[in-house]
Amino acid sequence: MAWLASRGRTGQWGSDPWSTRPAAADRIQGYARDHLVRIAEVDGRPAGVCVLAEEPPEYAPPVGERELYVRLLVTDRALSGSGVGAALIEDARAETRRRGITLLRVDCYGGDDRKLVRQYEALGFTATDPFTVAMPDREPWPGQILEQRLSPA
Template sequence: MIIRDGHLGDAPAVLAMFDGAVAWLASLGRTGQWGSEPFSVDAARVERVTSWATSGGMRVAEFDGRPAGCLVVGPAMPYVPPAPEPELYIQGLVVDPRFHGRGVGAALLERARAEAAGLGIALVRVDCYAGDDGRLVAYYESQGFTRTESFKVGDWPGQVLESRLPVATG
């Protein structure tokens, strides 16, 4: 697996990853996170992925040249309380269901931590869907994140999590 910077040409592959994830979640009866409609047919979601692809914050994991996952870093989402210190914020993370179980998500999260450490930033935060059985929150906890603030956007329950890094000083 390699992880590289994303670009505009990755937008269709990333939309396909989200479409696959939505279909997989829907097949499990878990439509609370992203609904049941593909991202690729929702203009606002297409615009968001396209914006991520041109933001400089997109990272794409590949297996044998095939996109397997995507992570996006950038400013914290507007519904999340601001951090009291510099942070690296994970705006999005998706793994193509065909690559589940291969450590793609873990590798992308480790890449975010490495980027933060390289910038001298000790705080990495992410928010995620906190409904249903809480499996997504538990996933981030299994990756070394700890819960901070809970929030709601309408009826959508969310959870902010953080990972603190040791940062070398002067």
């Protein structure tokens, strides 16, 4: 988050660390309690985390079939370009197939220059539904849902 804020890109996460926001900390605790959490390590140290769930967030339109949804994907900025995020997405694909599911969805920040959307497209996702989340004391948060169809296991 500090890296984004230092470049004036506070629209995605804001400028205050999540650890200082009680609601954000509660959200992360809920992810750990209710969903599958995968942690990537590099040299024995945490490098990224991916949270997977079979139910989408409330703002995502239903799809009428089973799916696995990437609820959170965060990587260590110091390891940018090392493939940590791609490895976590590949692991999400494998978990999706293991469960006999053929649809993997994710959402991301769709504002600014849509760079994050393009990053997911480079990983094989297709943009589907744009959405907006109302934020207290901030501009609305523009998001983009993306999906990837997988062949059965």
